[in-house]
Amino acid sequence: MQIYLPIAELPVNMFVIFGMGGAVGFLSGLFGIGGGFLLTPLLIFAGIPPAVSVATVTTQVVASSASGVVSYWRRKMIDFKLGMMLFAGGLVGSGLGVLLFGVLQSLGQLDVVISLSYVVFLGTIGSLMLVESLRAIRRHREGDVTAVKRPEHSRWIYRLPFRVRFHQSKLYISVIPVLGLGASIGFLGSVLGIGGGFMMVPALIYILRVPTNVVIGTSLLQILFTMAAATIFHSVGTQTVDIVLAITLMIGGVIGAQFGARMGQQLRGDHLRLLLALLVLAVGLRFAVDLLWMPSDLYSIAIKKGGGV
Amino acid sequence: MKKILSATLFAFVALFTAPASAEELVTSLSADMVSIQSNFTGTKIVIFGQVGRDVHTIGRPGKYDLAITVEGQKHDITTRRKARLAGVWVNRYYETFTHVPTFYAVATTRPVAELANRNTLDELQLGLNHINLAVTGRSHVPLSDRDDFRRAFLRLRQEQGLYIEQERSIEFLTDTMFRTTVGLPANIPVGNYTVRSFLFQDGSLISKTQAPLRVAKSGFEQITYDMANRQPLLYGVIAVAIAMLTGWFAGVIFRKD
Numbered sequence: 001m002q003i004y005l006p007i008a009e010l011p012v013n014m015f016v017i018f019g020m021g022g023a024v025g026f027l028s029g030l031f032g033i034g035g036g037f038l039l040t041p042l043l044i045f046a047g048i049p050p051a052v053s054v055a056t057v058t059t060q061v062v063a064s065s066a067s068g069v070v071s072y073w074r075r076k077m078i079d080f081k082l083g084m085m086l087f088a089g090g091l092v093g094s095g096l097g098v099l100l101f102g103v104l105q106s107l108g109q110l111d112v113v114i115s116l117s118y119v120v121f122l123g124t125i126g127s128l129m130l131v132e133s134l135r136a137i138r139r140h141r142e143g144d145v146t147a148v149k150r151p152e153h154s155r156w157i158y159r160l161p162f163r164v165r166f167h168q169s170k171l172y173i174s175v176i177p178v179l180g181l182g183a184s185i186g187f188l189g190s191v192l193g194i195g196g197g198f199m200m201v202p203a204l205i206y207i208l209r210v211p212t213n214v215v216i217g218t219s220l221l222q223i224l225f226t227m228a229a230a231t232i233f234h235s236v237g238t239q240t241v242d243i244v245l246a247i248t249l250m251i252g253g254v255i256g257a258q259f260g261a262r263m264g265q266q267l268r269g270d271h272l273r274l275l276l277a278l279l280v281l282a283v284g285l286r287f288a289v290d291l292l293w294m295p296s297d298l299y300s301i302a303i304k305k306g307g308g309v
Numbered sequence: 310m311k312k313i314l315s316a317t318l319f320a321f322v323a324l325f326t327a328p329a330s331a332e333e334l335v336t337s338l339s340a341d342m343v344s345i346q347s348n349f350t351g352t353k354i355v356i357f358g359q360v361g362r363d364v365h366t367i368g369r370p371g372k373y374d375l376a377i378t379v380e381g382q383k384h385d386i387t388t389r390r391k392a393r394l395a396g397v398w399v400n401r402y403y404e405t406f407t408h409v410p411t412f413y414a415v416a417t418t419r420p421v422a423e424l425a426n427r428n429t430l431d432e433l434q435l436g437l438n439h440i441n442l443a444v445t446g447r448s449h450v451p452l453s454d455r456d457d458f459r460r461a462f463l464r465l466r467q468e469q470g471l472y473i474e475q476e477r478s479i480e481f482l483t484d485t486m487f488r489t490t491v492g493l494p495a496n497i498p499v500g501n502y503t504v505r506s507f508l509f510q511d512g513s514l515i516s517k518t519q520a521p522l523r524v525a526k527s528g529f530e531q532i533t534y535d536m537a538n539r540q541p542l543l544y545g546v547i548a549v550a551i552a553m554l555t556g557w558f559a560g561v562i563f564r565k566d
Binding site: 002003006007009010011021025059060061063065066067068069070071108109111112116118224231232233234235236239241243244246249250251254255257259263290291293294295297298299301302309 | 330345346347348349350363368386387388389390391393395398399400403442458464465466469491495496498499526529530533534537538541542544545546547548549551552553555556557558559560561563564
């Protein structure tokens with residue numbers, strides 16, 4: 001069934017989009033991620049203009065993280081104060097991100113910046129996760145049951161001023177790294193159309209030393225608010241949020257996520273992380289190939305002003 | 310049904326055609342408004358007409374030739390070319406063509422080049438090779454490369470289905486009645502279009518007509534688009550509200566405990 005998208009200004013097959021939302025939703029439920037980094041490239045690949053893809057995925061991430069927040073909230077596994085503090089940083093970051101997005105779009109360099117950033121971030125994080133999960137699997141095989149050695153406290157973070165107490169996370173740390181982290185991920189999120197959960201979770205664990213039981217819930221809360229803000233920024237700044245596309249994606253997404261979450265409970269954590277690492281690396285690699293190989297068509301067209309095409 | 314409709318319209322056209330001087334060209338469109346709704350996947354418009362000849366005109370030997378163009382609104386359109394920069398392929402060079410139609414279709418009775426001489430075709434902007442592709446003053450592309458950009462522009466527009474050349478697609482139903490069909494693709498830009506018809510005989514233009522055609526979103530598509538542009542803040546807030554509700558709803562429906 002073809003449906004005409006009012007903002008993207010082209011018809012798409014509704015079931016294809018629904019299926020993409022469902023497949024990415026399944027993976028996001030399986031791995032506890034937003035899935036934006038998979039969905040944005042898929043949409044671009046399906047012929048949706050990059051600007052519309054990026055902006056619309058932020059709306060889809062709001063839906064998928066909202067459904068996660070509801071369940072973590074019920075289990076009281078969210079540090080609201082920390083989440084809101086990260087969000088405050090995220091607000092500034094995503095505002096700047098949307099500004100940069102507009103500038104890059106008018107310069108015609110949006111695609112290359114998105115591709116390059118994907119290569120760098122997915123490549124780095126995918127490799128780190130791959131190494132970590134392989135180590136965990138090896139430990140498991142050798143029957144090593146001792147707890148994973150956690151990295152030393154990053155001393156300099158604890159020496160920074162403006163310290164605040166976060167009761168739920170049992171932390172007493174400076175607000176500077178908290179705001180900075182929120183801002184960086186909000187910035188990347190609005191430029192790349194990703195929630196950044198796959199970066200936020202390790203950062204909260206290894207940089208801020210947040211206890212693991214509140215990490216995912218808090219990260220989801222921050223993503224929910226940051227992406228909600230990014231949706232509004234994109235609506236006002238670039239007018240590229242396609243609500244019809246977003247709704248189709250989110251319905252597929254939330255259904256897929258539930259099945260994914262069920263399957264995820266039957267898999268071992270280190271195996272899950274290994275699969276996710278491979279997935280992240282594969283997406284990064286795909287972008288690297290596009291950048292390095294000579295494109296089949298050197299030319300492309302962009303209209304300067306107005307809608308259409 | 311379609312036939313009856315065209316016949317009726319045709320009769321209507323013929324009836325109100327006051328004979329003026331020499332050959333007169335009369336054309337009509339199957340619709341002067343194309344509305345884009347959520348089920349829009351492209352459409353076709355039929356253009357038909359008659360070459361009217363009043364009694365005082367001495368029948369000239371030679372056959373008539375016709376060309377009909379459907380043109381979209383004019384915009385500045387940028388064509389970019391990728392080049393390698395530090396090992397990575399990026400958009401490096403660009404050329405902006407000013408005031409070019411967003412959509413251009415031309416239907417003719419015979420190959421465009423045979424209709425008239427080059428100057429006439431250039432003047433009328435008739436045929437893809439005769440569209441005026443003027444560049445902006447601040448172009449950094451060397452003169453020798455500009456034709457490459459022009460060719461790439463025309464090729465890409467044709468690949469997107471937005472520039473169409475259909476030679477020999479106008480059919481004469483009788484000696485003086487003709488008809489052609491122009492397909493409008495699903496990705497057609499919205500705006501005010503112009504349908505121009507030209508009547509040639511032995512290489513010279515003897516008559517022409519012009520008719521407006523409007524392509525616009527309607528219903529839900531229109532409301533959504535207007536809102537996104539006129540009340541972006543409200544649009545964003547609604548998008549977020551829908552997303553949060555969908556997420557919350559899914560969380561409640563699939564609740565396990």
